Amino acid sequence: MxxxxxxxxxxxxxxxxxxxxxxxxxxxxxxxxxxxxxxxxxxxxxxxxxxxxxxxxxxxxxxxxxxxxxxxxxxxxxxxxxxxxxxxxxxxxxxxxxxxxxxxxxxxxxFNPAESEISWQDLIEAGLIGHPQASQRRLEAGKLLGIGYANGKQFHKRCRMFKISRAEFEQAIKELAKRGL
CATH class of the missing domain: 3.40.1360.10 (Dna Topoisomerase Vi A Subunit; Chain: A, domain 2)
Structure with a gap:
């Protein structure tokens, strides 16, 4: 139960x-x-x-x-x-x-979004915003992080809201690279 x-x-x-x-x-x-x-x-x-x-x-x-x-x-x-x-x-x-x-x-x-380790710049550098495949990359990163798909602004908010750590974020981005995204 x-x-x-x-x-x-x-x-x-x-x-x-x-x-x-x-x-x-x-x-x-x-x-x-x-x-x-x-x-x-x-x-x-x-x-x-x-x-x-x-x-x-x-x-x-x-x-x-x-x-x-x-x-x-x-x-x-x-x-x-x-x-x-x-x-x-x-x-x-x-x-x-x-x-x-x-x-x-x-x-x-x-959680309180002010406690986040992930910045907007991190999303840009990871190709989750402003990248030709940003939407697909956010879809896959959202699956890996367990936060679902979202547009760039909502993805950033979820990273903050759910206190995605820098280590979790970096691991997800490495996995995207392994997948050729």
Missing amino acids: IKELIVVEGKDDTAAIRRAVEADTIETGGSAINEDIYRRIELAQERRGVIIFTDPDHAGEKLRRLITARVPGCKHAFLQKEDALYKDDIGVENASPEAIRTALANVKTD
């Missing part, structure tokens, strides 16, 4: 989580989150902790940002898009139990 409550977008996500692990969920009903849901998430964070596990798409990322801004200190689980894809639909509900367990095993905790 996972101690924390897992915040998901809907009923199908809850069903997918329960196929993979024993856990309790809070369903937001999508990105139209209301005050009652926020209060439930705040209470859950105080009493048991929260893992935000939204779809790896624009709406899921927006919901993740909204919850993080309102309820600090949440943990985050990230699925890769290819693990959440069925036909043209991207969502937690499409992920295999193994992909869900892997994402939950690699949960990241939200």
